[in-house]
Each structure stands twice: as C-alpha cells, then as structure tokens.
Amino acid sequence: MKPETQELYEQFILCNYAPPPIAIVRGKGARVWDDKGCEYLDFSSGVAVNALGHCHPVWVKAVKNQIEQLGHCSNLFASTLQGKLARRLCDYAGPGKVFFCNSGAEATETLLKFARLHGNKLSGKEGLQFQVLCAKNSFHGRTFGGMSATGQEKIQTGFRPVLSGFSHAEFNNLESFESALTDNTSAILVETIQGEGGIHAAKREFMSGLRDLCTQRNILLLVDEVQCGAGRTGTFFAFEEAGIIPDGIAMAKGLGGGFPIGAAWIRKEFAELFQPGSHGCTFGGNPMACAAAQAVLDVIEDEKLLQNVQELGSWFLQELVKLSDNYPGLVDAVRGRGFLIGVALKVDAGQAVAKLRGAGLLSVPAAGNVVRFLPPLNVTRAELLKCLETLEEVLRDWSA
Template sequence: MIPPVLPTYNRAPLAFVKGAGSWLETGDGRRYLDLGAGIAVNALGHAAPELVAALTEQAQKLWHVSNVYTIPEQERLAAALVDRTFADTVFFTNSGTETAELAIKMARKFHHENGQPERIEFIAFEGAFHGRSTGAIAAAGSEKMVKGYGPLMPGFRQLPWGDAAAIREAITDRTCAVILEPIQGEGGIRPFPPALLKEIRALCDQTGTLLIFDEVQCGMGRTGRLFAHELSGVTPDIMMVAKGIGGGFPLGAVLATEHAAKAMSAGTHGSTYGGNPLACAVGLRVTEIVSEPAFLADVARKGAILRQGLESLVARHPETFTGVRGEGLMLGLHCTRAPADVVSAGYREGILTVAAADNVLRLLPALNIPDEDITEALSRLDKVAESLKAAA
C-alpha cells in the first residue's frame, strides 16, 4: 500500500525536530553534527538568528503578491547580485531545477532571435547534475536519471568529464551553449581545471556559443569565493544559483549578461512564486553576509583546517579513505567502499554526511561552522573509520 508521501526517496531512519548552528536534534534528544547542511543549502547553519530576524520582519509585512506587481525586495536582491557579479540582470525562481529550465530557454531564445534558430545543441558533461525536470535530466543524460522518461528533450550531448580534445571537437558554430558545474557536486566533488575552463570560454567566444555555469551547489561562498568560477578567472554568460542563496528558504536565481538575456522580453518566462517578498528578504540577508570579504576569507581558512584534518584522516585510515578533493567547504573524501556505508556508519557516531558518485563522501558544512565543531567532526569521522575497520 502506497504511503501518503510518494516514496521516491531512500530516507535515512532519522527525523529531526530542531537545529541550531551545525547541530540537529531528534525528537528523543539525540544530537547530530551536520556536515551536509541540507546538501549545501543551510549556508549559515540551522536557525541562523540573522535569517530568522529577516524572515520574521518580512513575514509581518507581506508574504506574496505575484510577479504581476513590482516587488521591492526582489529589486534589492537583484541589485545586490548584479553589484557583486558579472551579471547585468537576474530572474528569481524557487529551486535549482527551475534555474536549469530558464537557462536552457534563454540560450535557445538568444540564438533564435539572433537569426540562428538551428543552434539548439547543448554540450554537457558526464557526471553532471542540473536538476530533475525533463530538460535538466536531458542535460545530465545518465541512465539513472533518464531511464523510463523518454522521449527526452532533444539537443543535448554529453562529453567525458575533463576531456579537452572532445570539447574542442564538439563545439562548433551550431552549438547553442556549453553547460557545466565549475565543481561537480553529485558527480563526486570534481573541480574543472582552471586551464580547461579558460579554453572552453575561448572556444565559446570564437564560435558565438553561450557559456552556462551551474553554481547551484558550488556557489554562494562555498569555495571561499562568492562563486566558484572566480577561482579560475572565467566568467559565464548565464549562471544558475540556488541552494545556499536562501539559507534554507526555497530560492533560486538565473544571473545573465545583458547580451545573453536580450531576447527575454515580457511574456517569455514567468513564475507565480519566484522571487516573492519572503524569499528575497532572506536571500538579501544571506547575500550581504556571505559576500563580505572577511566572511569569505574565513570560509577559506576553515576549509583549509578541515582539509588538513581530512588528509590526516586519509593517512591514518587508508583502508577506508584514499584522498581529498574540492575547494573551501565543498570537500570530498574518496572512499574504498560505497560512500553510503560510510554515511550509515556516521549515523551511529552522530555525524551527518552526504554520498556522491565516484565513491565520494561529500562534506558540505555550514559556512560559519565554528572551529571547535570542525575538530569534533574530524574526531567523529575518525571513529567512523575505526568502526568500519572493526566490522570488516
């Protein structure tokens, strides 16, 4: 008999009733150190006082009016994002998946209005994750994402991750856009090499192809930069943002240059909820906090502490861990066994992590995690490795 909640998730046997900072608590009082942050969503931890205040203040004034009307909170957040990035304009959504749909539409509309309607092909990469809508799964192309959902949206081609020769051959004057995550999240915390990003940018410029960066997981301060592409010095034409931008409140955004967005006139896209006053009030406060240079420098510092500790963990437990990769507080532990086993062992030690592809365990803590919680996390991960070794 099917349950009231559609059974599409393999849920952990845990139910949390409250949280504070980097800690979550179950109804029976068990406390867990959260290194997943809702899959990189709770950028400032659980029940962040600054965000509670922003949400409460706005909730007492106005929740929703729809995009039929001007929304001052939306305009303030858009201006803040434009001021801090390459972008000239912003469209607000409720999720990362919705940003993928608009990015695809915007790119195709650009070429259509530019007199090249045949330019519909997107180049994407193995291991990518861009959401779960039909367009987003067509971009990812993996069997587990697309099986049973055909026919898929046409015009997507997946290349091997990091294969420079394949990219050079694939990009032509008929390509619509290249879409990629500067650091793959679901794919196993795999950063695109800066030199390769620079080459892709140059190839796009030479052929008139648009470049779309998916920073849904790696953006909003997670790497010690406001956005991960800043590490390479390469800027996109269109960028997808979500997860951390709302600090736990559903919010996404598509950022674009004026050039890339020039075909998106009134009526070409819309959203009933996207960018409502509640979401944008919280998003503005998140953006103000995480974009501060001192805050970003501290993310990088904390990331270095965590990485050093993880490297030591790898050295002590080579039977379980073989390496560390990633940037800032978006780190991955490569495992010798299925990462789901490590996640489950973590439950027993009171620590929460997230599995990814390529046998990688994702560590995505709150960006303001205290140093003492990093120390405690490393201690608990050490116990996880010890318990797995004892059970082997």
C-alpha cells in the same frame, strides 16, 4: 523516528527518497536534533542549502519581519526587494540582469531557455541552432530539461526519451568539448564543481579554455553554480577562481539559506533576449525568499564568511588528507574546495554515511562511493575537529 512519522511515510509519501529512520525536528547553528532528542553535527546542511547553519538570528528576523509586512505578491507587480537583491547579485556576478525562481532546476531551465533564445536569434530561425553541450557525470536537476542536460545514465533511467538537443563531452577535457561542438551548438553548460557527480572541480585552464572557445564560436558559456555557489568554496561563485565571467549563471540552494529561491543571472549584452511573456514563475522572487537571501548575503559579508571558508576550508582539507592516509584500505582520495569536500571511499558511501550518522555526524553520499561534507559557512574550527574525530572513530572501527 517515531512510529507515527514512519506510518505517515509508509502510507502517504512517495518513496523516491529513502530516508534513514530519523526525523529532524530542530536546528541551531551546525547542530540538529531528531524527534527522539538525539543531537547531530549537521555537515549535510540541507545539501549545501543551510549556508548560515540553522536558524541564524539575522535570517530568522528578516523572514519574520517580511512575513508581517507582505508574504506574497505577483510578479505582475514590481518588487523593490527583488530589484535590490538582483543588484546585489550583479555586484558579485558582473553587469547583467536576474530572473528569480524557486529552485536549482528552475534556474538551470532558465539558462536552457536562454540558450534556445540565443541560438534561434543567431540562426534567424527556430530549431536550427539549439544544441547544449554539457559534461559527462554532470547533474543539473530533475526536470526534463535538467535531466536531459545531466550526464548520468542513472538520472535518466526510467524516463526516456529525454529531450533532444543535448550532448555530453568529457569534463575537464577541453579537446573533448571542442570536438563535440557542431554548427547546431548554442551553448556549453557546466558545473564549476560537479557535486552529485562526486566532487570533481573544473580545472582553471578548463574553465578559461571554455570561456575562450565560447567567445570565439559566439556561443554561450553557462555555469551551474546551484551547489558550489553562494560562498561555498570561499569565493561567492566558484568560477571566480578561474578569473572568468560566464554568460549565464544558475544559483539556488545556499542563496536562500533554507528559504526556497533560485536565480538565473544573464550577462548584460544578452539580457534583452528575455522579453515580456518569454518566461515566468509564480513564486519566483517571493518577498520572504528575497528577504531571506538578503539576510544570507548580509551575514556572509558582515561575518566575513568567505574568509572563514577559505581559512578553515583549506585546513580541514589538509586534516582530512592526513587522516585518510592512515586508512588506505578504506579511503581512495580526498578532494574539493572550501566547504564542498568529498572523501572518496573504496567502500559504499551509503554505509559510511550511516555509520557516521550513528556516531552523531550527518553527511551526504555522492556518486556511490563519496562521502560529502558540506558544513555551514560559519562553522567553527571546534566543529570541524569534532567531524574529524568522528570520521577517525568510524574509520578505525571499520578497519579493525
């Protein structure tokens, strides 16, 4: 990192992140360059944001064209762009309606407000049926709602008391969820694949069991697809694998391909719970964000990226497993789906991520011991091979 950037950081940026000493200034496809001209293979993808890699020409053109036409206009006025994008998301999710916001935490907050509206309507009184049952080890964002829903001590530490109205059951354990339900529960909220928690996928039977449970109890099944959605696992939503339709879905990250956008989809039969004045977001569904998201969906469809994720994702996972088998002293397990892959180590993931970066590969740590690989959906086999080679190199040196 150039000394100027370092000084600016030291003086003016709150240190809630601890960035490594590099500053990324340029990107193209799956590659980025730092301010000293060093090239990296970027398998961090902005933590699952850069779905099309960096600066995909269709995405760049869409944002450029839109900014020349209309950069922002209030949600007090209707937007055809929002309407068209919402229709497209409903084509993927099912009959419903969409609320646009800017981030994953805001999308999750929308689902939490949905849970309150539902519980209050069912009980006929505010504040009786308001509990949201979430999973241990989950992550739902850094706002007070998201943090309170999150099932990880470390996220809440320093900020207690968090909001009341949340409880946590064992992920992938249907009995644990069933026994944690009370008359006050209005919704269950889970990630289909826990990302920050270390890449743990919900089992099919768990998701379909939750669906049945929610239907029987007349409570909502809310799914946080902020990290695992938008094609990352080879289907547009990761929960599709379980053959279910939830009542609410939170989306963000990959949806805008690098332009901030979040969205909450609400199943049709519940959409009327939201009425004028019940929720809002100044920048939500901004024209450029909608144009960027349309471009992401166009490229996913035109370049058949879901197929690419399915084909290359399973091959990449197998190769990682083979490679890891040679390093039993360092690697504990390889898990994940599509291009949301975690290599669980027996050593600190932060150290491993630093070594990989030193060798020209960017990855993201999770849950202390997991190295996350999140290549763009249009990554090539050659780029995946490069990642495997680099990982092998680092593990070989480490074990020597």
